[in-house]
Amino acid sequence: MTIQPVTVDNIEALTGFFGSLSERDLTFVREDLSDTAAVSALAGDPLRWVDIDDERVDGYVAVERLPGWSSHVGELRLVVDPARRGSGLGRGLAQHALTEAFKTGIRKVVVELAVDQEGAVAMFSRLGFTGEALLRDHIRDRDGHLHDLLVLAHNVDENWSTIDGVGLSDALMS
Template sequence: MAVVELGPERCDALLRFFEALPDGDLTFIKEEVTDPETVRSWASAKTPGGRWVAVDGSPDAEEVTGYVAVRPLPGWSDHVGEVRLVVSPSRRGSGLGRELARRALVEAVSSGLSKLVVEVVAEQGAALALFTDLGFSGEALLRDHIRDRGGQLRDLMVLAHHVSETWAGMDTVGIADELDAPG
């Protein structure tokens, strides 16, 4: 298994990954991820932020097993990156989500973003644990903010990572070693 930056050669495998996800997981991505044109445009246009995929299998039968993106917010919040992360349901619980999130954090900090946010459904224990361990903390609780597939209202948590404030925390999870430490 390898985590690589999304390039044009992996768009078809990424589309197959998105098409196989349950609807509930697709809502975390926010973009039209089952539309081939949308996914291909990600790899061809050089936009700020980044997208990475976890890939498995031989080069001629490659499978995408996870996806993470950092999307800078527009306008006056363009120093803030929003993280979107999803792992194939059959591969969860083996550290892949953590590895992808860590990669996104390292790349986002290297590219100069000073704050990262991620939206997590309040009951999503795995996502909360994963991002908290990487130095994110709760910044907002939006009550009854989303509806699940059954129409039930659910709370949404916004977790945030302030890069300079949490540098010491990053050190403890070994991320600072992967970056040029700030002066």
């Protein structure tokens, strides 16, 4: 795994990665990705990273700090190349993003998932996230069907023992 911040040097590879994803996977990124100029706007943000394998991006993670009175909260967005799933990349990217977000003073990280994403829910749960809200009929898919939205949260103060358990504490102290 080679996790790097998103910079102008990897924008072309990142544009290619986003271009290879399905419409459903792109919804998890939740950014304007309409063209290279829009993707270029992501460069330089200290809370966005890619994993590079042989000059190709195979995973992307970002923590978006919420505005105003929720500025201590970050929202995590994560997507891994479908061909690379199941090899630990998603977990590694999520762990890296959590560690770095907490270092910047963010105290709580949330992630939004559809309730049927059992694999992703299991992954985030093992990283110390717990269920915080269930929003009924909050997602409408391309066919117009409604799905429930699950909000998972990781609070750095409450979850210190879990952080220790998943090996984040050493990184946070450094």
